Amino acid sequence: MSPQRAADLARTLKALADPARLRLLSLIAASPTGEACICDLTGPLELTQPTVSHHCKVLVDAGFLRRDKRGVWAHYSLVPGAMQAVGADLPGVGKLVTA
Amino acid sequence: MSPQRAADLARTLKALADPARLRLLSLIAASPTGEACICDLTGPLELTQPTVSHHCKVLVDAGFLRRDKRGVWAHYSLVPGAMQAVGADLPGVGKLVTA
DNA sequence: ACAAGGCATCGACGTCCGTCGATAACTCTG
DNA sequence: CAGAGTTATCGACGGACGTCGATGCCTTGT
Structure with missing residues (x-):
């Protein structure tokens, strides 16, 4: 696994590695x-409103959430398949797919 | 997803969310x-020897690595299926398996 | 135009984390 | 037993992260 790819995957995982964000997605x-x-x-x-807003931004930047602002409200929805993609990539680290 | 389970999964993911540790596993x-x-x-x-030792300890505590000390050397090996298990759990956050 | 309410941003604070140098513990060799 | 080599632990430092209060923006309704 190249250092570049390791850094990318680490950034993605770091976005998920927080209890508040996992509950938020759930x-x-x-x-x-x-x-x-x-x-x-x-x-x-x-949590307070600024904190929740911050977590949502992190998840949007990581590609897990989609933001749809309609009028005053900001509607957040899951990006289909985003988490499945990460879950499918993880075993690749432990297998001989070290490309 | 219960707060307890969110905290557990977050701790597991946090162990993986580091470039050095991902490369180490690879x-x-x-x-x-x-x-x-x-x-x-x-x-x-x-990285220096103390830093690598520290990362290995984190991964052992998280259940991803197994430590086998033979004489002077400490041999580290992957725990089979550990990463696959995490990968299989991830999509559950985004599906209606909110138990 | 003004007021109200939802959201994003800013600045700050405390804590946690990755990294290193130094050192101790342990094992084999001579 | 003394020495060399490998690893684990300790203490410390710098940076990143989660959280909050305060504030500004922007849309809706009066």
């Missing part, structure tokens, strides 16, 4: 509409 | 014998 996934806005998440996560 | 996996000792890794990683 909450959005569990939503009936498949999306949620910031004000829907501050309660369950027990 | 180097061990690419070894012909399937194992490597500290002195084999300091060169390719361009």
